[in-house]
Amino acid sequence: MFHDWLRMLVKLENIDDSTRNAICPECGERSIKFVYVGDRKSSIGYLPVWCESCNKGIQISRVEIPQGVRMIDFKDLENIEKEIPNFIHVAPDSKKNR
Ligand SMILES: [Zn+2]
Numbered sequence: 001m002f003h004d005w006l007r008m009l010v011k012l013e014n015i016d017d018s019t020r021n022a023i024c025p026e027c028g029e030r031s032i033k034f035v036y037v038g039d040r041k042s043s044i045g046y047l048p049v050w051c052e053s054c055n056k057g058i059q060i061s062r063v064e065i066p067q068g069v070r071m072i073d074f075k076d077l078e079n080i081e082k083e084i085p086n087f088i089h090v091a092p093d094s095k096k097n098r
Contacts, residue, residue: 001025002092005058008032009049026090029053035083036063036071045071050087057087 004025022032031052038045043065050057065071072079 002058002090005049005090009060024051024053026051026056027054036065036069037074037080038065038071039074040071045074048084048087050085055085055087056090058090
């Protein structure tokens, strides 16, 4: 399942901000959300991707944040808390899903 998320992420990158067509690998709903969190100067951060329907997702660490995308500053804890739910992280090697 983790690989399905990664595969979906590659598609997300191509369509930029738009998550309209991203389908959740877990539940099949089109409710994928993501937001970059990081440092504006270095443009390095992390990228949580989650599904609003089933509350599952993954977090990619150490990503380069593209120019012009919406992002939350590392230090902006209030907005981080507000925007990113406490979703269930899909483990990279959960063998039971195979
Ligand atoms: Zn889902």
